[in-house]
Amino acid sequence: MPPRRSRNGNHARTTAFGRKYPNLQRALLLSCEASPFLLLATIAAGAGIWKRPMWQRAILWRLALWSFLSRWLLVGFAITTSWNDWGREDRQERDEERDEEHRNQVRRELQEQLERNQNHDRIWQEAQQQLERQQERLRQLQDMEQRRIRIQDQLLNHMQDEPHEDAEHGED
Structure with a gap:
C-alpha cells in the first residue's frame, strides 16, 4: 500500500503509483521527457542509415523502436498500476x-x-x-x-x- 496522499499541492505529478514506486516513477518521467529527443536523434542518425553497414542499421532501428515503444509500455504500466489504486483512498x-x-x-x-x-x-x-x-x-x-x-x-x-x-x- 502506498503512503497516504499529501495534502499540499507541491507534487502535481504525485499518484498512487508514484507514492508506491517513487524511483520507477522518476525513471518513467525521465524516459517520457527524454524519449522525443532520443527519437529525433535516432531519426537524424537514421538519415545516413543507408550509408552504414547492416549491423549498425539494425541497431539504430532497434534503438528507435525501443525508445518509442518502451515509452508507451512504461506509461501504460504506470497508468494501469495507478488505476488499480485510484479510488482506494476515497x-x-x-x-x-x-x-x-x-x-x-x-x-x-x-x-x-x-x-x-x-x-x-x-x-x-x-x-x-x-x-x-x-x-x-x-x-x-x-x-x-x-x-x-x-x-x-x-x-x-x-x-x-x-x-x-x-x-x-x-x-x-
Whole structure:
C-alpha cells in the first residue's frame, strides 16, 4: 500500500503509483521527457542509415523502436498500476467516515439508554420514598386510631363507672 496522499499541492505529478514506486516513477518521467529527443536523434542518425553497414542499421532501428515503444509500455504500466489504486483512498475515507458515524450512533444510543436507566433509577427512588412516606403516614394513622380506641375505651369505662358513682352520691 502506498503512503497516504499529501495534502499540499507541491507534487502535481504525485499518484498512487508514484507514492508506491517513487524511483520507477522518476525513471518513467525521465524516459517520457527524454524519449522525443532520443527519437529525433535516432531519426537524424537514421538519415545516413543507408550509408552504414547492416549491423549498425539494425541497431539504430532497434534503438528507435525501443525508445518509442518502451515509452508507451512504461506509461501504460504506470497508468494501469495507478488505476488499480485510484479510488482506494476515497473508499477507505468513506468507510472510515461510515464507521465513525456508526460509532457515534452507538454512543448516542448508549447515552440515551444510560439516561433512561438513570431516569428509571430516579423514578424508582422517588417511588420508594413515596412508599416509605405513605407507610409512615399509615403507621401514624394506625397509632392515632389506636389512641382514639384507647380514649374511647377509657371514656366508656369512665362512663360506666360514673353512673355507679352517681348512684353512690345519690344515696348520700
